[in-house]
Amino acid sequence: MSQYIGQSVRSKEAPRLVSGHGRYVDDLSLPRMLYASIVRSPYAHARILSVRADDAVRLAGVRGVVTPEDVQRLTRPFKPGRYAAGLRVPIPEYASAIEKVRYVGEPVAMVAADTRAKAEDALELVEIQYEPLTAVATADDAAGASAPLIYEELGSNVAWEGYVSYGDVNAAFGRADRVISEKLKIHRYSSTPLEPFACLAESTVGRLTIWCNSQSPDVIYEAAAEALGIADVRVIVPDVGGGFGQKIHLIRKYAVLTALMAIRTGRPVKWIEDRSEHMMAGGHSCEQEFDVEAAVSANGEVLGLRICDTDDVGGSVSTLTIHFTNKLNNLFNTYKVRHLRLEGRSVLTNKCPVVPNRGIGKPGMCFVWERIMDRIAQELSLDPVEIRRRNLIAADEFPYTTPNGNIYGSGNYKELLDKVVANVGYAEVRRQQAEQNARALDEREEGGSGKAEGGGSVPLRRGFIGIGVVIGVEPGGRNAARDMAIFPHSKQMPGAGGVEGATVKIEKNGSVVLTLGSPSCGQSHETTASQIVAEILGIAPERVSLSGTFDTAISPWGVSSSNSGNNFHLYDVGAVHGAATRLRDKVLTLAAHVLGADSGALQIEDGVISVGRVTNVGRVPRAGQEQSARGAAISFAELGKIAYANQAQLPAGFEPGLQATYYHSHPHANPLMLPDAEGRVRAQYTFSSAAHAAVVEVDPDTGRVRVLRYVIVSDNGTMINPAVVDGQIYGSAAHGISVALGEGFVYGSDGQLLTLTLLDYGKSTTLETPRIEIEHSPVPDPFTTFGQKAAGEGAAIPSPAAIASAVEDALSPLGVRVRQLPLSPERVWELINGRAGLYSPPGAA
């Protein structure tokens, strides 16, 4: 029935981007533009005693310096915002460090010069005297009673403690046949968008314009107002070189510093972050440590779960609880468990602040569920797939309300598991595994170098094979009121539900132009939105194009206008559909008038409105409407000429022009848009789901893990453009796999970041990334425009757990238990050799 929905139509963005015609912030130049560079803290923890910029200012070509004193004098601190919900003492946070630095790379001062090279020359002429303080680099050290305080005002580095609890957890544990406990840890990583932060600011009389690669331009808009007190702000987001959450929060500091520099110098200022700056100060995901206890019945039913979550939030209070609150979004994963208590603790350390990152706390939450499921399977000697089957929400239970208030519209989790098991050839993998692992174990016990294969001189030992099968949900569409469930008294809530708009216009020449209410970071929003417009308006997608990238002065934006929270599928799609539908009505009204037909009798095909059947029977045609007969037709271009230029042909009371704007809220946002007395709230509105199967081979000599197969069966609801959905799944899976295999940030005990480049950080390339296989198994959502669900964060949520599961399975002959990510060769080697400390196998030396 659908002509364009569900088609992998050709990308509208790609031709521009493959030919070097993308326009990213760093590609923009303005007359008399200056280039800024930032002086950053070399210390993890220090008091700033003095900042002298005299020598820097005297360097030829330097046009301005902004010091902490300037920032304190000329700007105001940011409001804490929703990520800091739960902060018990108000702590002002400025765009730069003031008085103290709390992590390596924290911005202290900015220099602007005629060229970037000159600005960088001047950095070392800014003299900063520090009094180094003892740094605390781990949550354990930071939480100690005698630990140096990162924020003296808080009196402790444990900046927040709290919990959520649903059902009767104690009763569930009282009923349990077994209580199975585990200690788990997930490390610091990032999505490292290839384009680092970028800002360009220009201050003209009374107006500040900021070009910025922000995923959430509302954050920049509000930051400028909060920090600089400027009401007339325009934020423009050109092409963005990847976001993944990194470009939501800390980027506001740099937008404000760049804007302040533009105001002070009276010239446009561009600031482009470099890679090592991004690694040390662009924001990290949160290191999370979990103590988990599961109450289990003898047949493997999980009756209840208790989790204590310690989040190492780094050296800022501005994202204090973000990794805790996001666990509400997938708190019960795909399971029918009704009793759960999650305690949280946010600990400040002298490391980079944590920020949103592809799934935020959700990969951690999924890791907890999927690791404990494997552990239960082991304890009860059940197959790990079977233990999951026994606890899944059944297909006939949808729409299903989780104990914390999320409403899963649709799904068939058992089918996802069945299909992934079939696609990966589970039984066959188990057979091969038994054979190969037995030989690998023999070789290991023989202690020799193993058999050489093919007669070569390099001895090749067999690796251990393992398979991990996991399942997870992918929540989509943010509810701005979520955090009120935990922090009902917070004064900083940004609203409730979601709001975002779109504008669709038919030009005078009949082409269709679309304006979205949110920026894109590479997810083919122009293509997908054009398909919706094409479907509703009856015109080929090739005739639809985007008016331009996001601009607060033009785009119809609201609280959901963020390239985050998996918002696009809900808010943008709804808004585009609404605007196109409104415009279609307008087109039909005008066409009916011109053709002298009943609008209900008209049809639109390929941009031409025609009379499908004679409907003017019994009506007296007005003068000049002789053409109102079967077969009469008028094109968008002809209507455009009338709508914009010929008042004489417009119906009485018709608003001229052919344009419609529609602001969308999720029509099924209730119940539980606002939290109830039990703290139940819709954290997000749609729930995609997927089962992942990973087959790995572990080299026992080097600890290297090779992913042999990676198979996904995914339910993203109705897909508007399946190839785009594939791309999101491939990319998010690859990220989660890379995270599990070893990418991540490493700090020294002095708080120095040791992974300043992508190579040190360990990002997977084409060689480590497997050829991911996808099958779609969509169950349309009953509550969304087309039945669509989210696709974006997706596969980054269960994939770390899938790899952990597979590696543990591979090393099960050695008694290895995987409790911690990443599974870098070093860590896997330690596990094999019983040297992994806290997370080592039981009984190991």
Next chain:
Amino acid sequence: MKHTIKLRINGEPYEGEVEARTLLVQFLRDQVGLTGTHIGCVVGECGACSVLVGDILVKSCLMLAVQANGSEVTTIEGLAARDALHPIQEAFVSKRGLQCGFCTPGFVMASYALLRRNPNPTEEQIRQDLSSNLCMCTGYVQIVEAVKEAAARLQP
């Protein structure tokens, strides 16, 4: 200290002054205005700045502009005639070998160099060769498919 350099860029002659410390990528972007070549790491790890110097694939953040004196430089903008796409670019479009597009010019140039050297690469060879470049969006699956498609399109 400034130097005068003379070279051809995308078939057109260029003569101008550059500072000794100016990187080739900075020269191309800031001085020539060819902004299709991107900077992702500026230490030779990500490959977003890949261009051809003569026949050789070069990460233009690892070469000084003065070193390109007298050579023929090809950037992403010079791969195809104006307003047309090279078959490799077309393959990246049709197979969706890109998302945000920031790494894409580098991947296209690296694919160009690969296919000139080896017109029929296996998947393994493609993955081996393109491990010089990083993409944070795609998970590489559709990039590898694009290179296979490009190889097919370029068959004589």
